[in-house]
Amino acid sequence: MSNKALREVFGEALVELGARNPDVVVLDADLSSATRSILFGNEFPERFFNVGITEANMVSMGVGFSTCGLIPYVCTFSFLLTLRATDQIRSHISYPANNVKLMGTNGGLSGFGDGATHQSIMDLAVLRAMPNMTILVPSDEHQMRWAVDAVSRFNGPAFIRVPRVEAPNIHPEDTSYEIGKGMVLRKGSDVT
Secondary structure (H helix, E strand, O other), X not given: OOOEEHHHHHXXXXXXXXXXXXXXXXXXXXXXXXXXXXXXXXXXHHHEEEOOXXXXXXXXXXXXXXXXXXXXXXXEEHHHHHHHOHHHHHHHHHOOOOOOEEEEEXXXXXXXXHOHXXXXXXXXXXXXXXXXXXXXXXXXXXXXXXXXXXXXXXXXXXXXXXXXXXXXXOOOOOOOOOOOOOOOOOOOOOOO
């Protein structure tokens, strides 16, 4: 399998999940071509909502969908999610433990092409400090596909950090993962 941009894998995994689960809805803040949630929007337009450049409102809409039994995937660049919608995430998702799935693309320095303003180096710190929030940072295509599917069955707030860039596959396709449990790739004593 060739290296793929993990945001592309994310978009493909959303489509695969949407075909299996009619309760999945996707919201995006006018960046669906970049986040690749557009793939879901093209396949399931009746379950896709482009809300414009209103990240805080988008998060609140996701909460509303979750209270109706739907599984909202709220997508935008990670820095926009964690800086423009922080209060809504904290007050409406984290504290009450609403079942909203946050997708932050261009995580870390992977948004390098758009300049320093689009690099999200604080997203994990912001969301890690929130109660009830589960964070997943997939490292390759296999983990990304697994993570998008796994959080749909996980009851509670979850954040998936989606890098913009390509990544080599480092895990076998049939590797089993478990939310909340780390993976040891290699034992040693020279690196923490």
